[in-house]
Amino acid sequence: MGFFLETLIGGLMAGMLYSLVALGFVLIFKASGVFNFAQGAMVLFAALAMARFSAWIPQWLGIDSRFLANTVAFLLAGALMFVVAWLIERLVLRHLVNQEGATLLMATLGIAYVLEGVGTSVFGSDIYKIDVGMPKEPVMILEGAFEGGLLINKEDFVAALIAGVLVGLLALFFQKTSTGRALRAVADDHQAAQSIGIPLNRIWVIVWCVAGVVALVAGVIWGSKLGVQFSLATVALRGLPVVILGGLTSIPGAIIGGLIIGVGEKLSEVYLGPMIGGGIEIWFAYQLALVFLLFRPQGLFGEKIIDRV
Amino acid sequence: MLYRENGQFKTSYAADQQIFPIAQDRWAIVGILVFAFIGVPLLVDEYLFRAILIPFLILSLAALGVNILVGFCGQITLGAGAFMAVGAYAAYNFHIRVDGIPLLVSFLLGGLTSAAVGIFFGIPSLRVRGLYLAVATLAAQFFTDWVFLRVPWFTDNASSGSVSVSNLQVLAWQIDAPVDKYLFCLAFLVVFALLAKNMTRSAIGRQWMAIRDMDVAAEVIGIRPLFAKLSAFAVSSFFVGTAGALWGFIHLASWEPAAFSVDRSFQLLFMVIIGGLGSIMGSFFGAAFIVILPIALNQFLPALGGLFGVTISTAGISHAELIIFGALIIFFLIKEPHGIARLWSTGKEKLRLWPFPH
Numbered sequence: 001m002g003f004f005l006e007t008l009i010g011g012l013m014a015g016m017l018y019s020l021v022a023l024g025f026v027l028i029f030k031a032s033g034v035f036n037f038a039q040g041a042m043v044l045f046a047a048l049a050m051a052r053f054s055a056w057i058p059q060w061l062g063i064d065s066r067f068l069a070n071t072v073a074f075l076l077a078g079a080l081m082f083v084v085a086w087l088i089e090r091l092v093l094r095h096l097v098n099q100e101g102a103t104l105l106m107a108t109l110g111i112a113y114v115l116e117g118v119g120t121s122v123f124g125s126d127i128y129k130i131d132v133g134m135p136k137e138p139v140m141i142l143e144g145a146f147e148g149g150l151l152i153n154k155e156d157f158v159a160a161l162i163a164g165v166l167v168g169l170l171a172l173f174f175q176k177t178s179t180g181r182a183l184r185a186v187a188d189d190h191q192a193a194q195s196i197g198i199p200l201n202r203i204w205v206i207v208w209c210v211a212g213v214v215a216l217v218a219g220v221i222w223g224s225k226l227g228v229q230f231s232l233a234t235v236a237l238r239g240l241p242v243v244i245l246g247g248l249t250s251i252p253g254a255i256i257g258g259l260i261i262g263v264g265e266k267l268s269e270v271y272l273g274p275m276i277g278g279g280i281e282i283w284f285a286y287q288l289a290l291v292f293l294l295f296r297p298q299g300l301f302g303e304k305i306i307d308r309v
Numbered sequence: 310m311l312y313r314e315n316g317q318f319k320t321s322y323a324a325d326q327q328i329f330p331i332a333q334d335r336w337a338i339v340g341i342l343v344f345a346f347i348g349v350p351l352l353v354d355e356y357l358f359r360a361i362l363i364p365f366l367i368l369s370l371a372a373l374g375v376n377i378l379v380g381f382c383g384q385i386t387l388g389a390g391a392f393m394a395v396g397a398y399a400a401y402n403f404h405i406r407v408d409g410i411p412l413l414v415s416f417l418l419g420g421l422t423s424a425a426v427g428i429f430f431g432i433p434s435l436r437v438r439g440l441y442l443a444v445a446t447l448a449a450q451f452f453t454d455w456v457f458l459r460v461p462w463f464t465d466n467a468s469s470g471s472v473s474v475s476n477l478q479v480l481a482w483q484i485d486a487p488v489d490k491y492l493f494c495l496a497f498l499v500v501f502a503l504l505a506k507n508m509t510r511s512a513i514g515r516q517w518m519a520i521r522d523m524d525v526a527a528e529v530i531g532i533r534p535l536f537a538k539l540s541a542f543a544v545s546s547f548f549v550g551t552a553g554a555l556w557g558f559i560h561l562a563s564w565e566p567a568a569f570s571v572d573r574s575f576q577l578l579f580m581v582i583i584g585g586l587g588s589i590m591g592s593f594f595g596a597a598f599i600v601i602l603p604i605a606l607n608q609f610l611p612a613l614g615g616l617f618g619v620t621i622s623t624a625g626i627s628h629a630e631l632i633i634f635g636a637l638i639i640f641f642l643i644k645e646p647h648g649i650a651r652l653w654s655t656g657k658e659k660l661r662l663w664p665f666p667h
Contacts, residue, residue: 102385107638111639299441
C-alpha cells in the first residue's frame with residue numbers, strides 16, 4: 001500500500017510538470033489556432049538562457065548573492081522570451097494567417113529548428129546546471145499511518161507547488177484582467193474580437209509571450225531536475241498526449257490530463273513494465289490518450305466539434 | 310510557343326483521359342525516364358549515387374505514400390517513420406526466416422505488413438480528426454520505436470540491436486554497386502508512382518478527395534468513410550513500408566530503430582507540405598528539396614565562411630544548418646503555402662501563353 005501510494009504521488013508530481021508543458025500548447029492553440037510544436041524548443045531555449053545568464057551575471061555585475069543573480073537571470077530570460085515571441089509574431093505568424101492547420105504546424109517545426117540552432121550557438125551546447133536552490137533531499141511523511149512511511153522527493157514537491165501556483169496565476173490573469181478577457185475573446189472568435197477593436201497581432205504577441213514564460217518556468221524546473229541539455233527539447237513530445245487527452249482548448253484539461261498521464265505512466269512502468277519489458281513510459285502515455293480519444297474525440301474538456309455541411 | 314496543345318485533337322474517351330493529355334508532356338516524361346535509366350548511370354559518380362540519388366528515390370517513394378494519406382485523404386500523420394520501420398523489419402524477418410524467398414517478394418510482404426499495421430493505427434481516424442489525429446499517430450511512432458528496440462525476436466536476437474543484410478540479388482541480378490542500387494530503386498519508384506497516379510485518378514482517389522474536402526458531405530453523398538479512410542491508410546502505409554524496406558536493405562544495409570525515428574516522420578511530412586499537398590509531382594519536388602538542402606548547406610557554408618576569411622567550426626556549421634533549414638522552411642511556407650507543385654503548374658500555365666500573354 002505504501003509503495004502504491006508512493007508511486008501514485010510520484011506520478012502526480014511528474015504529471016504536474018507535464019501539465020506545465022501542456023499549458024504552453026493550450027495557451028497558444030486557444031488564442032491563435034496554432035499547434036505549437038516549438039514549445040519544446042522554447043523550453044530548451046528558455047532553460048539555456050536562464051542557465052547561462054545565471055552563470056554570467058555574477059561576472060558581469062559582480063553580484064555575489066545567488067538569489068539576486070538568479071532573479072536577474074530569470075527576468076532577463078523572461079525578457080528574451082518576450083523578444084522571441086515578438087519576432088515569431090512579426091516574422092512568421094503574421095504572414096500565415098488563415099492557413100491550414102498542417103501548414104502552421106510545419107511552420108512551428110521550422111521555428112523549433114531555428115530556436116534550437118540559435119539557442120545552442122549563442123549559449124553553447126554543453127550540459128548546464130540550473131541551481132535555484134531547490135531542496136534535493138527526500139523526506140518521509142505519514143510515518144504513523146503506514147509501516148515505513150512514504151518517501152517523497154522534496155524537489156518534486158516544490159516543483160509541483162510552483163506549477164500549481166503558476167496555473168492559479170494564469171487562471172486569475174485570464175479571468176480577472178482586461179487583457180485576459182481580450183485573450184479569451186480572441187480564442188472564442190477571431191473575427192468578432194477584431195470587429196470590436198481587439199488588436200489581434202498584439203494579442204498574439206502577448207499569448208506567445210505568456211507561453212514563453214510558462215516555457216521558462218518549465219525549463220527552470222526540468223533543468224534543475226535533469227540538467228539543461230539538448231534532450232530537453234523532447235519534453236514537448238511528453239506533453240503532447242497530455243494536451244490531446246485534456247482537450248486542445250482547455251486549461252483545466254491540461255492540468256487534469258497531465259495528472260492522469262503522470263499517474264498512468266508511473267503505475268504502468270512499475271506494475272506493467274516488468275511483464276513486457278521496461279521503458280514503456282513514452283508510448284504508454286500515447287496509448288492511454290488514444291483510448292480516451294476513442295470515447296471523447298475532442299479530449300476530456302475540449303470543445304465539442306460541430307460540423308455543418 | 311513550343312508548349313501548347315493547339316491541334317492535338319482527342320477523338321476517343323481514352324485519349325481524353327490519359328495521364329498526360331498534352332503531347333509535349335508525354336515526350337518530356339519519356340525523355341526524363343530515358344535519361345534516368347540510361348543517361349544518369351553513365352554520367353554520375355559513386356558519391357552522387359550514395360549521397361543524393363538513392364536517398365532521393367527512396368524518400369520520394371515514402372513521400373508519395375504520405376501524400377496519399379495527408380494530401381489526398383486529408384488525414385495528417387506524424388507516424389510515417391513508424392510505417393517505414395515496420396516495412397523494413399517485416400521485410401527483414403521474411404528475408405531471414407523464409408528460406409529462398411525472392412527479395413522482391415519479401416519487400417512486397419514487408420509493404421503488406423506495414424499496410425496491415427497502418428489499418429490498425431488508422432482506426433482512430435474514424436473517431437478523431439485533425440490535429441488530434443496527428444498526435445494520435447505519434448502513438449504508432451513511439452510504439453514501433455519501442456517494439457523494435459525491446460523485443461529481440463524482431464531483430465533476430467541481434468546483441469547490438471542493429472540488423473544487417475548482405476548479398477542481395479533479384480533473379481540473377483546482384484545488387485551491390487551503387488549504380489545497381491540506383492536502377493533497382495528507380496524501377497520501384499516508376500512502378501509505384503504510376504500506381505499512385507492512377508489510383509488518385511480513379512474512383513478510390515476521388516473518394517479520398519471527397520473525404521478530405523468535407524467528410525460529412527462525402528458521407529451524405531454515399532461514400533463510406535470507413536472504407537475510404539482505412540484504404541487510404543492501407544495504401545499509404547504500403548508505399549511507406551516498401552520505401553522503408555528499400556531504405557533499410559538498399560540504402561543502409563545495416564540499421565537500427567533510430568533510422569526510423571520521429572525525425573524521419575517530420576522529414577516526410579515536410580517533403581509533402583513543401584512539395585505540395587495532393588500532388589504526385591509535388592512529392593518528388595519535396596523529396597529533392599529536403600534531401601539536397603542539408604548537403605548543399607554542408608558544402609556551401611564552409612566555402613562562404615572561407616570567402617570572408619572566417620573558419621566555421623563543425624559544431625557552428627551544424628547549428629547554422631539547423632537555423633537556415635528552419636528559416637527556409639518558414640520562408641517557403643509563407644511564400645508558397647501550396648508548395649513547389651503550385652509554382653510548377655503556374656509556370657506551365659505561363660509557358661502555354663508565352664510569348665504572347667494576355
